[in-house]
Each structure stands twice: as C-alpha cells, then as structure tokens.
Amino acid sequence: MKKQISNIILIAVISSFIFTLIDWFFHYLIPFLNISYFAERQFLLEAYNNPLFWYSIGKFVFSVIIGIIILLFAYNSKIKNKFLALIYTLLIVIIIQLRYVYTNAYGILWNLIVLLLHIAILYLASLITFNFFRNK
Numbered sequence: 327m328k329k330q331i332s333n334i335i336l337i338a339v340i341s342s343f344i345f346t347l348i349d350w351f352f353h354y355l356i357p358f359l360n361i362s363y364f365a366e367r368q369f370l371l372e373a374y375n376n377p378l379f380w381y382s383i384g385k386f387v388f389s390v391i392i393g394i395i396i397l398l399f400a401y402n403s404k405i406k407n408k409f410l411a412l413i414y415t416l417l418i419v420i421i422i423q424l425r426y427v428y429t430n431a432y433g434i435l436w437n438l439i440v441l442l443l444h445i446a447i448l449y450l451a452s453l454i455t456f457n458f459f460r461n462k
Contacts (some may be wrong), residue, residue: 412449
C-alpha cells in the first residue's frame with residue numbers, strides 16, 4: 327500500500343512536471359500562445375510580474391492534485407495504461423480548459439489550440455510515466 331501511494335504521487339508529480347515544462351516552452355516560444363493574463367491572484371503579479379510563471383505554477387499544482395485524486399481511484403484498475411492515460415489526460419485538461427474559457431481572457435482559437443496541445447502533451451507524459459510505474 328505504501329509503495330502504491332508513492333507510485334501514485336510520483337506518477338502525478340512527474341507527468342505534471344513534464345506537462346508543465348513542455349507547455350511552458352510552447353507558451354514562451356510561440357507569440358500567439360503567449361500568456362498575458364493571470365486571472366486569479368493579481369497580488370502574486372506584484373511579487374513577481376510574470377503571468378506565464380504563475381500560470382505554470384498553478385497548472386503544475388492543480389495537475390498534481392487532480393492527478394493524485396484520479397489515480398487513487400484508478401491505479402489498481404485493470405484498465406490498460408494507454409486508456410488510463412487518456413482518461414487521466416482528458417479529466418485534467420477539460421477542467422483546466424474550462425477555467426481558461428471561464429476567464430474569457432483569450433479567444434476561441436487560442437483555447438482550441440491550447441486544448442489540443444494540452445491533450446497531446448499530457449497524454450504522452452502520462453503514458454510514459456504510467457508505463458514506467460504501472461504494470462498494465
């Protein structure tokens with residue numbers, strides 16, 4: 327049980343780190359995907375005025391928390407890694423994307439591109455991580 331919990335935490339942390347890091351590069355390098363607005367904690371921007379930094383921190387923390395919750399229910403299931411990675415990815419990305427749409431800070435095209443990008447990145451990151459830590 328202790329090993330299972332540590333594997334769940336490692337999977338969530340590692341896949342979220344890979345997801346956040348690659349996503350950060352896309353947002354940093356592609357001007358159209360630039361993060362110019364950080365909805366929630368404006369006081370954080372006073373401490374460090376970089377919306378992409380806070381966007382990445384929030385995405386990482388949220389992905390880890392939601393990932394752990396998902397894996398607590400699904401880790402021991404008989405679902406194959408590729409399908410579990412897809413479920414894991416879609417649940418996390420849809421919740422993240424709903425938040426972006428709700429803030430209304432970016433256009434439809436931006437949200438669509440980011441949605442597809444997030445699905446691709448997190449799916450690959452979680453599949454690699456699942457295959458390493460989970461034998462299914």
